[in-house]
Amino acid sequence: MAVVRPVKFRHNAAISIAALVAFLGAVPVATARWYLAPILLVPALVAIWGWRAGTDADGDGVRVRALAGTRRIPWSRITGLAPDDRGRVHATLDGGTVVRLPAVGRADLPRLVAAGGGDLAGGGDLPANGGDLPANGGDLPANGDPAAGGDFAASGDDQAAGGEPAAEAAGPTAQQPSQ
Numbered sequence: 610m611a612v613v614r615p616v617k618f619r620h621n622a623a624i625s626i627a628a629l630v631a632f633l634g635a636v637p638v639a640t641a642r643w644y645l646a647p648i649l650l651v652p653a654l655v656a657i658w659g660w661r662a663g664t665d666a667d668g669d670g671v672r673v674r675a676l677a678g679t680r681r682i683p684w685s686r687i688t689g690l691a692p693d694d695r696g697r698v699h700a701t702l703d704g705g706t707v708v709r710l711p712a713v714g715r716a717d718l719p720r721l722v723a724a725g726g727g728d729l730a731g732g733g734d735l736p737a738n739g740g741d742l743p744a745n746g747g748d749l750p751a752n753g754d755p756a757a758g759g760d761f762a763a764s765g766d767d768q769a770a771g772g773e774p775a776a777e778a779a780g781p782t783a784q785q786p787s788q
Contacts, residue, residue: 615667616724618712624659628652663712666724671700673710682708684725690718 631652639648658676665672670683682700689701692715700708713721 614724615665616720617663617665618710618717618721619663620659620712622659625656628656628659632656664710664721666721668724668726670725671710671721673708675711680708690721692718 629652632649635648635652639645654676661674662676663674665674668684670681670685671687673680673682682702686702687700688703690698690710691701692698696715698710698713698715698718698721700710702708710721
């Protein structure tokens with residue numbers, strides 16, 4: 610059995626740097642009048658969120674980190690992983706709840722599933738549940754061909770084979786009704 614290393618997904622550090630610059634720029638405005646002081650809270654909270662928010666995945670489950678709080682979701686509760694139209698990844702839980710995974714994009718799905726002990730290199734088919742990716746032990750075609758059941762473009766862009774957007778080629782996500 611292969612050792613699964615924990616994987617951390619975080620937002621770009623530029624978010625926190627930009628918030629720090631905005632904080633420094635807001636200091637003269639906030640110190641001009643006492644009632645303008647709360648203006649400093651906005652860039653401070655954005656900086657903290659940019660530094661803290663993200664998703665951690667390991668062999669036991671997924672930890673979703675937000676500005677103030679953490680939620681641990683075991684792999685046994687995750688029934689599917691699916692990217693939305695904007696490339697953000699959502700986890701579908703066994704009760705039908707959909708949870709957005711912060712800082713995880715469409716291109717990060719193979720690393721996310723591999724952190725949970727899943728296998729994406731097998732070349733199997735996606736489940737018939739509307740394009741969701743299996744959380745444990747599921748297979749995704751290595752070439753990303755939508756005709757073979759994949760929903761990733763081979764070149765990494767948003768266009769799949771035949772000029773059709775990759776998300777549409779794979780079918781609806783967990784939040785979209787079947788057509």
